[in-house]
Amino acid sequence: MKMKKRAVGVLAATFAAAALPIVVASPASADQGDCQYYLHEAGYKVGPKIEAACESGDQFSPTAYGSCLMGLLNIGVRVDHAQSACGLAGA
Template sequence: MTVQWAKRMAAAAGVAVVAGTLPILVASPASATQSACTSYVANHGYFAGPKVKAACDYAALDTGLFKMANPACLLQLAKVGVKSEVSDPACKRA
């Protein structure tokens, strides 16, 4: 087993765990908004166009103890080149 293969398997397992736990999490009405997410991204030097706005449409998940960035928001922001240091806090504001 190569290191690359092991990394791929670990990533796949992580995605499966997140996908399996999402239905369990209860999303409450968000106190933050799409515009808070979009503004956060824009304030960190990124163009907040339609793709960023669409990503910020995915509301943060409220676990009851803390807010968790929606994986769909994170993925969409990553696709347009937003670094994780910016996308994670931005998606928690969505």
């Protein structure tokens, strides 16, 4: 019985060690490049204004998504494209 408990403990520790990197890993590494590529594929000319908006969406702050969204909307990007692009920038 003692041996069985020990084996279960070792298996649990092994499982936890294997699962830990998956649990603490960041979500898929989307960034400003993904934002820019999405907009390029949607037919927009990627220039300094799109680059700046996508970069602002890549920041780790509570206002990053909104900053990206407003930056893109102000230069004429459609709402649905801006939402998707900014989601990719900060995901």
